[in-house]
Amino acid sequence: MTNAILELKEFTVRDAIFAIGTNATDCHPLIGVYMLEAHARGTKLIVADPRRTELAKHADIWLRHRPGTDVALLNGMMHVILTESLMDRDFIAARTENFDALRETVLAYPPERASAITHVPADKIAAAARMFARAENAATYYTMGITQHVTGVDNVLSVSNLALLTGNLGKPKAGVNPLRGQNNVQGACDMGALPNVFPAYQPVTDDKIREKFEKAWGVPLSGKPGLTIPDVLHGLEHGSVKALFIFGENPMRSDPDINHVKHCMENVDFSPLKEARFIVVQDLFLTETAEIADVVLPGASFAEKDGTFSNTERRVQRVRQAVAPVGKPDWLILTELMRAMGTKADYAGPEAVFDEMRTLAPSYAGISYARLEQGGIPWPCPNESHPGTPILHVGKCNRGPGLFCAVDFKPPAENPDESYPLILTTGRVAAHYHTGTMTRRCWGLDAAHPEESLEIHPEDAARLGIAHDDPIRVTTRRGTLTTKANVTTRVPVGTTFISFHFSETPGNILTNSAADPISKTPEYKVCAVRVERARA
Amino acid sequence: MESVVTTCPYCGCGCSFTLNVEGGEIVSAVPQVDNVVNLGRLCLKGRFGFDFVHHKDRLRTPLVRRNGTLEEATWDEAYGVIAERFADIRKKHGPDAIAAFSSARCTNEENYLLQKLMRAVVGTNNIDHCARL
Numbered sequence: 261m262t263n264a265i266l267e268l269k270e271f272t273v274r275d276a277i278f279a280i281g282t283n284a285t286d287c288h289p290l291i292g293v294y295m296l297e298a299h300a301r302g303t304k305l306i307v308a309d310p311r312r313t314e315l316a317k318h319a320d321i322w323l324r325h326r327p328g329t330d331v332a333l334l335n336g337m338m339h340v341i342l343t344e345s346l347m348d349r350d351f352i353a354a355r356t357e358n359f360d361a362l363r364e365t366v367l368a369y370p371p372e373r374a375s376a377i378t379h380v381p382a383d384k385i386a387a388a389a390r391m392f393a394r395a396e397n398a399a400t401y402y403t404m405g406i407t408q409h410v411t412g413v414d415n416v417l418s419v420s421n422l423a424l425l426t427g428n429l430g431k432p433k434a435g436v437n438p439l440r441g442q443n444n445v446q447g448a449c450d451m452g453a454l455p456n457v458f459p460a461y462q463p464v465t466d467d468k469i470r471e472k473f474e475k476a477w478g479v480p481l482s483g484k485p486g487l488t489i490p491d492v493l494h495g496l497e498h499g500s501v502k503a504l505f506i507f508g509e510n511p512m513r514s515d516p517d518i519n520h521v522k523h524c525m526e527n528v529d530f531s532p533l534k535e536a537r538f539i540v541v542q543d544l545f546l547t548e549t550a551e552i553a554d555v556v557l558p559g560a561s562f563a564e565k566d567g568t569f570s571n572t573e574r575r576v577q578r579v580r581q582a583v584a585p586v587g588k589p590d591w592l593i594l595t596e597l598m599r600a601m602g603t604k605a606d607y608a609g610p611e612a613v614f615d616e617m618r619t620l621a622p623s624y625a626g627i628s629y630a631r632l633e634q635g636g637i638p639w640p641c642p643n644e645s646h647p648g649t650p651i652l653h654v655g656k657c658n659r660g661p662g663l664f665c666a667v668d669f670k671p672p673a674e675n676p677d678e679s680y681p682l683i684l685t686t687g688r689v690a691a692h693y694h695t696g697t698m699t700r701r702c703w704g705l706d707a708a709h710p711e712e713s714l715e716i717h718p719e720d721a722a723r724l725g726i727a728h729d730d731p732i733r734v735t736t737r738r739g740t741l742t743t744k745a746n747v748t749t750r751v752p753v754g755t756t757f758i759s760f761h762f763s764e765t766p767g768n769i770l771t772n773s774a775a776d777p778i779s780k781t782p783e784y785k786v787c788a789v790r791v792e793r794a795r796a
Numbered sequence: 797m798e799s800v801v802t803t804c805p806y807c808g809c810g811c812s813f814t815l816n817v818e819g820g821e822i823v824s825a826v827p828q829v830d831n832v833v834n835l836g837r838l839c840l841k842g843r844f845g846f847d848f849v850h851h852k853d854r855l856r857t858p859l860v861r862r863n864g865t866l867e868e869a870t871w872d873e874a875y876g877v878i879a880e881r882f883a884d885i886r887k888k889h890g891p892d893a894i895a896a897f898s899s900a901r902c903t904n905e906e907n908y909l910l911q912k913l914m915r916a917v918v919g920t921n922n923i924d925h926c927a928r929l
Contacts, residue, residue, distance in 0.1 A: 289839035440808035445900035451907035453898035486921030508899030558855035562805035567903025571810025582800035600875035613905040704844035
């Protein structure tokens with residue numbers, strides 16, 4: 261997030277919240293509640309979502325767009341802002357570049373054309389644009405409804421264009437605010453668990469940066485960017501990757517098209533050598549992924565170890581051990597493994613690891629365990645007297661001028677046809693988390709949401725002879741599963757929804773691994789599906 | 797009863813809560829009031845989502861596959877197998893034949909250590925995690 265969560269407490273009747281592709285009340289309940297509280301105080305709430313989420317029910321304007329049409333929707337809104345001169349001319353002149361290119365592209369999306377693509381009435385697109393642009397401050401929040409598309413990067417750039425166009429960046433109650441799905445997905449990125457960057461996003465290809473890390477770690481380092489998750493799976497399939505260490509992940513349920521994931525992970529080496537692959541899994545439970553591993557290391561839960569998590573607003577906060585670990589804390593396992601591999605790794609504890617990290621990661625340099633005793637600190641925090649940075653891009657953008665990136669609408673990778681006539685979109689429910697390995701072992705949560713079902717609109721269900729709670733078979737080009745029908749107007753006609761929390765009805769057996777060419781994020785949010793009544 | 801203030805392991809909001817512990821087991825989670833994130837609020841996962849910590853299915857010892865079956869092993873045996881296989885593959889195919897998926901559920905310190913292990917010990921930048929998924 262460019263901005264802080266608690267700003268939501270400060271929104272007034274003059275401000276607006278734009279929630280696009282985020283089911284915050286289910287997936288980020290705290291932020292969802294703060295949004296609804298702001299709306300109850302009179303803050304304008306604009307929601308763009310194909311599903312009738314809790315936020316959509318409360319919205320002043322609900323844009324029920326067809327899955328995968330976000331660029332057309334946002335370009336349509338920006339068309340109205342430009343043609344009605346609602347943009348922030350001073351901000352554009354002082355703080356941005358490439359505005360002419362944006363104008364040229366966006367002017368090709370009058371609301372009528374955007375409406376034809378998105379199925380949102382043109383007057384609603386215009387009304388949303390006016391509400392957003394006329395607000396004193398307008399903040400955009402998004403989640404995977406924006407990123408999990410073959411146009412994920414284009415979608416994010418469009419959200420950014422809208423913020424720049426209306427001057428909603430670098431000030432309170434504004435910004436571009438991705439709500440991150442996991443406790444420490446922000447931190448895992450910050451720590452350099454990415455193939456192209458060291459900690460704090462320092463490129464592995466930069467000689468000076470690499471020298472710094474070589475000096476600190478005492479070994480020569482590779483300047484060749486590594487493989488992303490999809491590339492690793494491809495490498496396993498084709499024999500160029502021989503070993504994989506999987507730390508606290510369950511790709512056999514969480515990755516798209518899990519029949520293909522299984523094929524890649526299960527010792528099917530098509531290279532001439534026919535060598536077995538070697539897989540290590542470190543996890544709390546014997547997950548579907550651990551079951552096919554060669555070595556399994558028992559991991560520790562959050563309650564069994566010390567450390568830090570960085571939340572979606574970049575705030576670094578302490579994690580503290582409450583109970584004795586069943587096995588060993590993960591930081592200790594990793595240091596013992598480093599020593600077994602012949603490297604010196606003597607850390608007194610997590611604080612020593614953190615202190616080494618912050619000497620190498622400038623945005624974390626000023627954060628210490630001692631300071632965190634007084635509360636979390638949002639990075640960048642360059643020195644110990646710096647208070648942290650709740651709002652990014654104040655005064656000027658990190659890169660210099662804010663860059664408008666003109667993007668055209670591109671359709672999803674797989675669209676409904678005669679054989680697979682409906683759209684399937686996927687997501688989460690409030691009671692569960694990811695592949696359910698933790699939440700389905702909590703009695704209160706399992707009781708709150710004990711089984712999977714597919715949301716399908718009454719018109720589609722009636723045409724297919726399906727009643728509420730009927731057993732149904734759900735099939736895509738990649739796989740099939742049997743579940744129950746949840747006949748509901750929460751989804752629009754022609755669109756169905758399933759989660760990926762349930763191992764026995766894994767939603768990701770259905771999803772498409774087609775991915776954004778830059779981010780490599782798969783299109784979990786749109787594929788074509790066939791639904792039929794199954795025998796009871 | 798002991799009480800420990802910590803951070804929720806579920807979504808990215810980062811709510812703070814107190815874990816109340818009795819006889820070595822977590823008995824309740826109570827939201828923190830005096831912080832700058834959740835101000836006394838907590839969702840159903842934060843409040844009721846800790847049973848898994850003490851679940852009977854938890855893995856307690858390392859497992860190593862022998863003759864096709866995962867069997868219990870000591871920590872040193874498990875580390876030994878990993879170190880040996882990684883060294884062997886590295887020698888035959890180079891460091892880029894080895895990859896790791898890190899964890900968005902685990903701490904900053906652990907993510908730092910795993911990327912250091914891959915970069916400084918194995919010698920590859922093949923480290924990624926589910927952020928892109």
